[in-house]
Amino acid sequence: MDVLWDSEGWMTPADVHAAITTARRPLAYTTVTTILVRLWQKGMLERQLAGRAFEYRPVSSRDEWAAERMKDLLERSGDRLQTLHHFAASMSAKEATQLRRLLDQRKKR
Numbered sequence: 633m634d635v636l637w638d639s640e641g642w643m644t645p646a647d648v649h650a651a652i653t654t655a656r657r658p659l660a661y662t663t664v665t666t667i668l669v670r671l672w673q674k675g676m677l678e679r680q681l682a683g684r685a686f687e688y689r690p691v692s693s694r695d696e697w698a699a700e701r702m703k704d705l706l707e708r709s710g711d712r713l714q715t716l717h718h719f720a721a722s723m724s725a726k727e728a729t730q731l732r733r734l735l736d737q738r739k740k741r
Contacts, residue, residue, distance in 0.1 A: 676692075
């Protein structure tokens with residue numbers, strides 16, 4: 633996903649394969665294709681036909697995906713308030729100030 637998020641647009645399996653395969657960590661082209669298809673089936677990627685191959689790109693940004701994961705984890709926690717308490721306790725003062733600013737802006741809408 634990082635390769636796709638860092639790209640400026642659509643990528644073919646060959647593009648992704650070239651970006652992530654190294655001499656120390658070779659990956660089969662078919663493995664990359666399988667992963668892309670599975671991510672598309674899960675709704676994380678969209679795809680379009682480009683010649684004889686598909687091109688892929690993320691449905692959401694890295695930040696949007698992270699926010700959705702945080703929301704899912706919060707919903708699955710046994711106690712939302714306690715989970716938020718622990719999360720807030722782990723934040724730096726600067727992050728807490730930024731969060732407070734965002735919450736205040738939300739309140740004004």
